Amino acid sequence: MKRSVLAAAIGLALSTGYAQAQAFERNIMTGGPQGTYIQIGRDIARLGAECGLSLNVVESAGSLENFVGVRNRRNTQFGIVQSDVLEYLKTFEANDPEVQKAVKGVRIMFPLYNEEIHVLARRDVGSMKDLAGRKVAVGRKDSGTFLTATLILDILQVKAGERLDINPDEALPKLLSGEIDAFFYVAGAPAALFSENAIDGGKFHLVPITEAPLLATYTPSRIEAGTYSFQGEPVDLVAVKAVMMTYDYDVGRNAYHRESCRTVSDFSSLILTGLDRLRATGHPKWKTVDLTALPPGWQVGVCVKAGMALDYKPACNAPAAGAAGADDSNEEYLNLLKQRLKQ
Template sequence: MSPSNLNRIILAFLFFAVSSSFLRAAEFEKNIMTGGAQGTYIQIGRDIAGLGKSCGLTLNVRQSAGSLENFVGVRNRRNTQFGIVQSDVLEYLKTFEANDPEVQQAVKGVRIMFPLYNEEVHVLARSDIAGIKDLAGKKIAVGVKDSGTYLTASLILDILQVKPSDQLAINPDAALPKLLSGEIDALFYVAGAPAALFAKNEIDGSKFHLLPITQAPLLATYTAARIEPGAYSFQKEPVDLIAVKAVMMTYDYDVKRNAYQRASCKAVSDFSNLILNGLDRLKETGHPKWKSVDLNELPPGWQVGICVKAGMAMDYKPGCAAPKAEPDGNEEYLNLLKQRLKKP
């Protein structure tokens, strides 16, 4: 064997050894898909990440367009074990699954982790617009196309046969300034109240209000809800409307398949255990919506993941020990030196 070939083999071996050592030392990457910067999803994601941080587990909270992107992310995006999705998105997919091979493929392997809380369907409009039916012929914002808000707005308008003159596919953060400036007449936003977008921005209650949504045809899909007075500074009266359930989704990883699947399943089991045992803490210190979480309210027709069930077992112990720094090889020498120096 020539020296040059030997050098290449040695270099390749050293690279492999160093790379393998690095991979063993590095924490396995875990991500949760949430929503926009001012939405409820991202705050819920940060609360869950806080549980992980308290025991040495890192969970990256990723912004997204919302429910549809999150569902696809859990299905297809690497190192993305969790996503928050609206229940009407799940119902929509389940409705079309039986007769559509593409939808069947899209939902394959995606599982329920936990039901979370109700998300109110906010429709903020000019004060002269009395209800949803009055959006006919108006210019409205319905959320970006990969979002749950977009799907919900589209379903509501279709069910009630309301036809606006224009529907802008922009996110609520971008839509609110357009509404306040008079460029559009109303905007849809599905978010757990109090939604930070409305709570943190100055909105004139004499010019804008939340529309009531009480039409009977909608109650077959949605839950009746109410936003109490004072939830937002601009809304002085209670508003009866509808809500969807936010659901935490994951993937049914196969621990027999490969190392990635095993590590991802372990991550799902760990965070299932942390959420289950930390729910009281989340209700006390997290977003106000945690107070209404009922883990028994599973959406019909969807299965709970195997890795989730493993983490819920009474004897399950999550890997909560923070990783210790590897010794650099000189620690023993320094300890011996200190001992010798202490001797007379």
């Protein structure tokens, strides 16, 4: 893995101070306007609204920017991050003081769902090796898509003719117009970018990603036929885990830390007790969420643990519509989480 991939993001985390704000806010950093992260963020914000707690859903470039935001951006209590970003940081943390400083205080809130690694390409790109010598968009440098695309191409030793550092929203029209040959997009299927845009299945397809060297880092997955209108057959590929991150606030430090910790506890409780509603009414990826699938080597924050208590009561400003106490399934999740935290 190349350390330079995260250099810009880590440098920003170290050099940017907390921006001053006049009033306390709650924010979750997500992704682009047609991505899965932003839809997941909106689902969580709706849970908060039912409780009278406002949560701003912030668009971003993706995982790297979100990780830095949780570490360094005032009034940003939450961010959604890819698991391979976390694995990358853990790889270098032990021997790199800059990385140690960048990750200090950042904690796991909940693991979420698997994100499929989409590579949309011209039909003459039949496999990952066919990207050699082609024009390939790999995402903005502060995005998780950029890190994943870079790692995959390096692991497979595929040398693209040109790598364009543009986001998927910009890459799609360039692919359709013939300016590029393919682009990477890490997003939970179904991704709105592919569902809401006209793509000719006779000219473009999702490239299978089944190469054995990738299985040490990524999880085998499949996008079933018909998930997208242009996709007539199932596609085997790989996926990463999306993880909700937060910061380990110190309630004894100041009022801002106390309010932020309370926010983290409140939303931990709301997600835990509202998971069935999220599965029923939210993005389809909620149906696959396993709150016990904690990535190894990362700690859960103390404010998260406080909100996981079965007797915890969120600081609602209004009665929660349709809210209910913890049922048997939520208690089961809590017990499993406690077991994992003791390991």
